[in-house]
Amino acid sequence: MTTTSGNTNPASVQLSAQAFRDVIGRFASGVTVITTCSGGRNFGTTASAVTSLTDDPPMLLICLNKSSTSAHAIRESGTFAVNVLAEDHVQLAGRFASKLPDKFEGMAFEKDGNGSPLLVGAIAHLVCSVSEQVEAGTHYVFLARVEDAVAYPGHPLAYFRGAFGRMQMAPDASVLREVRERIITTVNEVDQAIDLDRWAAELAVGVDLVHRALIALVSEGLVRREAGQFVIAPVPESIIFESYTAKLAIELGVAESTVGRVSQGQLTQLRQYMEATFEFIKDDRFTDPEAWIQANERFHEYMVELAGSKILLDTYRRLGLPGLNARTINRSTYATAELLNDHRKLVEAYENKDLGAVVEVLREHADRPRQLRARERELFGRA
Ligand SMILES: Cc1cc2nc3c(=O)[nH]c(=O)nc-3n(C[C@H](O)[C@H](O)[C@H](O)COP(=O)(O)O)c2cc1C
Structure with missing residues (x-):
C-alpha cells in the first residue's frame, strides 16, 4: 500500500524512485565509510546501507552501487572495513561520498589485518571478509563475516531525509x-x-x-x-496557559464527581479556604504574592482533594502551579477582584449543588490569567 498515489489498487501502483527515496529517507541511519585495499590502492566510500545480519556468526551486509569504484575494489579484495563515523564527521562523510582521486590524502588511518584502512576518530571499526555477493538491480549486496570489531567513545553521525544530524538520546x-x-x-x-x-x-x-x-x-x-x-529561562506564557488548561481538565473531572456529593463539613472547609484568599488582592495588585500563592493553592487543592483520589491529587500537584505562579507574579502584577469573585461563585455553586454553574465558573477562572495579562498589556503596555 502506498499513500503517495491516489490509486488504491495495489497491483497497478507505480511508485516513483523519487517518492520511494522521500519516504525511505524517513528511516534514520548512521553513516559509515566502507574501506578496502586492492592492488596496493586504498578505496573508500560513504555508505549508510549497512545492516547487521546475524550475531552468531557475526555477520553484516552492505549495499553498494555498481558504479562505486570501492564496490569493484571489494569484489577484488574480498575484504573491507566498516568505519562508523562520529557526529563531527560531516566533512569526512562528504569527502568519501565524492569521486576525489585520493580520498585518503592527509587522513589519519591504520590498516587492519586485511589491509583495509581504519580511519582514526571513527567510533567503531568492523573488520569484514565477504562471504557472499548478491546482485540486486543497480547494486551489489555484500554479505560478510565480521572478523573483528572495536568500539570507541563518542556519538554517531546521523543521516535523515538527505541531511546529516546528531542522534539525541531519549531522556530518562x-x-x-x-x-x-x-x-x-x-x-x-x-x-x-x-x-x-x-x-x-x-x-x-x-x-x-x-x-x-x-x-x-x-x-x-x-x-x-x-x-x-x-x-x-523565564517560563514562557504558553507553558503557563497550558498548565492552567491542564488544571481545568482536572478540576472539571473533580466537579463532575463531587458536586452534590460532598458533606456539609467539607463545604464549610472549602468556604474557609476561599475566604482566606480574600485579603491578598487590593487595588488591583497582590498585597503579598507569596501568601496569595499559598492561600490560592490551598483552596484549589482542597477542591481536588474532594474527589478522594491520591493519584489525581499527585497529578494535580505535578503541574507545579505554585512554582509557576511564583516565577510570574509579584507585587506589581495586575490582579483584580474578579479572581476572588470567581472563588466566591465557585463555593456558592458547590453549596447550591449546581454542577452547571461550577463548570462555568471553572472555565472562566482558568482563562482569567490570560485575560488579566492581556488587559495588563492594554492598560500599562507591559510585556
Ligand atoms: C550519507 C551518504 C550515504 C551513502 N550511502 C551509500 C550506500 O549505502 N551505498 C552506495 O553505494 N553509495 C552510498 N552513498 C554514495 C557514495 O558515497 C558515492 O556514490 C561515492 O562517490 C562512491 O565513491 P566510490 O565510487 O569512490 O566508491 C552515500 C552517500 C552519502 C552522502
Missing part, C-alpha cells in the same frame, strides 16, 4: 520530570547557569541523565543554552 522519563519540576519551581535562579554536578548530586542521578533532560527542556523553552551552559 523520571529524571526529565524531576528536572522539569525543579526548573518550573525555581524562583530565584532565573537567568542563572545550572550547576550540572550539583543538580545531579541532589537528584542522585548521573550528570549525563541531567544533561539529556536539559537538552529536552531547551525545546520546551524552559532552558536556553548560553556559552556551553544551560541557563534557566
Whole structure:
C-alpha cells in the first residue's frame, strides 16, 4: 500500500524512485565509510546501507552501487572495513561520498589485518571478509563475516531525509520530570547557569541523565543554552496557559464527581479556604504574592482533594502551579477582584449543588490569567 498515489489498487501502483527515496529517507541511519585495499590502492566510500545480519556468526551486509569504484575494489579484495563515523564527521562523510582521486590524502588511518584502512576518530571499526555477493538491480549486496570489531567513545553521525544530524538520546522519563519540576519551581535562579554536578548530586542521578533532560527542556523553552551552559529561562506564557488548561481538565473531572456529593463539613472547609484568599488582592495588585500563592493553592487543592483520589491529587500537584505562579507574579502584577469573585461563585455553586454553574465558573477562572495579562498589556503596555 502506498499513500503517495491516489490509486488504491495495489497491483497497478507505480511508485516513483523519487517518492520511494522521500519516504525511505524517513528511516534514520548512521553513516559509515566502507574501506578496502586492492592492488596496493586504498578505496573508500560513504555508505549508510549497512545492516547487521546475524550475531552468531557475526555477520553484516552492505549495499553498494555498481558504479562505486570501492564496490569493484571489494569484489577484488574480498575484504573491507566498516568505519562508523562520529557526529563531527560531516566533512569526512562528504569527502568519501565524492569521486576525489585520493580520498585518503592527509587522513589519519591504520590498516587492519586485511589491509583495509581504519580511519582514526571513527567510533567503531568492523573488520569484514565477504562471504557472499548478491546482485540486486543497480547494486551489489555484500554479505560478510565480521572478523573483528572495536568500539570507541563518542556519538554517531546521523543521516535523515538527505541531511546529516546528531542522534539525541531519549531522556530518562523520571529524571526529565524531576528536572522539569525543579526548573518550573525555581524562583530565584532565573537567568542563572545550572550547576550540572550539583543538580545531579541532589537528584542522585548521573550528570549525563541531567544533561539529556536539559537538552529536552531547551525545546520546551524552559532552558536556553548560553556559552556551553544551560541557563534557566523565564517560563514562557504558553507553558503557563497550558498548565492552567491542564488544571481545568482536572478540576472539571473533580466537579463532575463531587458536586452534590460532598458533606456539609467539607463545604464549610472549602468556604474557609476561599475566604482566606480574600485579603491578598487590593487595588488591583497582590498585597503579598507569596501568601496569595499559598492561600490560592490551598483552596484549589482542597477542591481536588474532594474527589478522594491520591493519584489525581499527585497529578494535580505535578503541574507545579505554585512554582509557576511564583516565577510570574509579584507585587506589581495586575490582579483584580474578579479572581476572588470567581472563588466566591465557585463555593456558592458547590453549596447550591449546581454542577452547571461550577463548570462555568471553572472555565472562566482558568482563562482569567490570560485575560488579566492581556488587559495588563492594554492598560500599562507591559510585556
Ligand atoms: C550519507 C551518504 C550515504 C551513502 N550511502 C551509500 C550506500 O549505502 N551505498 C552506495 O553505494 N553509495 C552510498 N552513498 C554514495 C557514495 O558515497 C558515492 O556514490 C561515492 O562517490 C562512491 O565513491 P566510490 O565510487 O569512490 O566508491 C552515500 C552517500 C552519502 C552522502
